[in-house]
Amino acid sequence: MTTSTPAPTPAAAASAPDDPTRLALYETMQLCRTFEEAVLREYHADKGPGFDIGRGLIPGEMHLAAGQEPVAAGVCAHLTAEDAVTATHRPHHLAIAHGVDMRRMAAEIFGRATGLGHGRGGHMHLFDPATHFSCSGIIAEGLPPALGQAFAFQRRGTDRVAVAVTGEGAANQGAFHESLNLAALWQLPVIFVVEDNDWAISVHRQASTAVPSNADRAAAYGMPGTRIEDNDVEAVWAAAGEAVARARGGGGPSLIEVHTVRMWGHFEGDAQGYRDDLGEAAARDPLHRYRTRLLERGVLDDVRVRHVTEECEGLVAEAIAYAKDSPLPEPVTATSFVFA
Incomplete structure (x- = not known):
């Protein structure tokens, strides 16, 4: 397991992964969770007295994706560093699964000069040309940048694909519908992935969306639409394998919606008083559920679990130490790297 090499070799589309693939999916999920737990600790370590969002080694807002790891692991297992991924303001799990250098990502989160954006962007604006990864707080x-990348891949005659990940709340934005329409019209090699964690900040999907599943909206644009229930990483893997194979083969776009869970707040400091499902979130932890499932199947044993956990902890500790040891940007460089 590394964080500086290209993303895993694409797996062939199939109905169920083999045991080595299951183990790789688990390892990716564990690494994503370990990284976010470390960021959580570092973020809250020096926010007091009280809770001052501007204080500490990681100032500003922080959006963490604990519970949504199956989306990242299942989709990115089929991609290489030559494929493109665009993510949301909750991007760390997707960046890690797609092979973004975790040390440079941590440095960017800490606002250091060695970060992906030289410390300018922070955790919501990660850009990595080496893996064609980007995200945004908007x-x-x-979605539109993913279309541009897919259009370029198509025009160049390659079999590369773009994946645009967004939340269920964003599926009510005009950019979502415009992007699906254009992707279908031009038969672009793009896969739209909707992370449905039930909550668009504090508004439940049922109070904001006219249809029970955004996957149903795919039919309006002439593309396949699939909804994965139960946050099942293997089901995500299977659906993503079909969608990626379709896109690589010139079959055009697809839409996958995954009913996942946001285990923590919309942002750190969110009291979550609006949630009536908060007590159930821990019980829906996909990492714990998948670990139990693999233990029962004999894919994992206690020794392997401990080994994976220790390896992930070591990689994350190295990334956090690298970030802390990196210099802050010099004030005289404030206008550098802003425009090309």
Whole structure:
């Protein structure tokens, strides 16, 4: 397991992964969770007294994706570093699964000069040309750039694909519908992935969306639409394998919606008083559920679990130490790297 090499070799589309693939999916999920737990600790370590969002080694807002790891692991297992991924303001799990250098990502989160954006962007604006990864704090912003990348891949005659990940709240934005329409019209090699964690900040999907599943909206644009229930990483893997194979083969776009869970707040400091499902979130932890499932199947044993956990902890500790040891940007460089 590394964080500086290209993303995993694409797996062939199939109905169920083999045991080595299951283990790889688990390892990716564990690494994503370990990284976010470390960021959570570092973020809250020096926010007091009280809770001052501007204080500490990681100032500003922080959006973490604990519970949504099956989306990242299942989709990115079929991609290489030559494929493109655009993510949301909750991007760390997707960046890690797609092979973004975790040390440079951590440095960017800490606002250091060695970060992906030289410390300018922070955790919501991660850009990595080496893996064609980007994200944004603007809702639904990542969909049009994914179309542009897919258009370029198509025009160049390659079999590369673009994946645009967004939330269920963003599926009500104009950019979502415009992007699906154009992708279908031009038969672009793009896969739209909707992370449905039930809550668009504090508004439940049922109070904001006219249809029970955004996957149903795919039919309006002449593309396949699939909804994955139960946050099932293997089901995500299977659906993503079909969609990626379709896109690589010139079959055009697809839409996958995954009913996932946001285990923590919309942002750190969110009291979550609006949630009536908060007590159930821990019980829906996909990492714990998948670990139990693999233990029962004999894919994992206690020794392997401990080994994976220790390896992930070591990689994350190295990334956090790298970030802390990196210099802050010099004030005289404030206008550098802003425009090309």
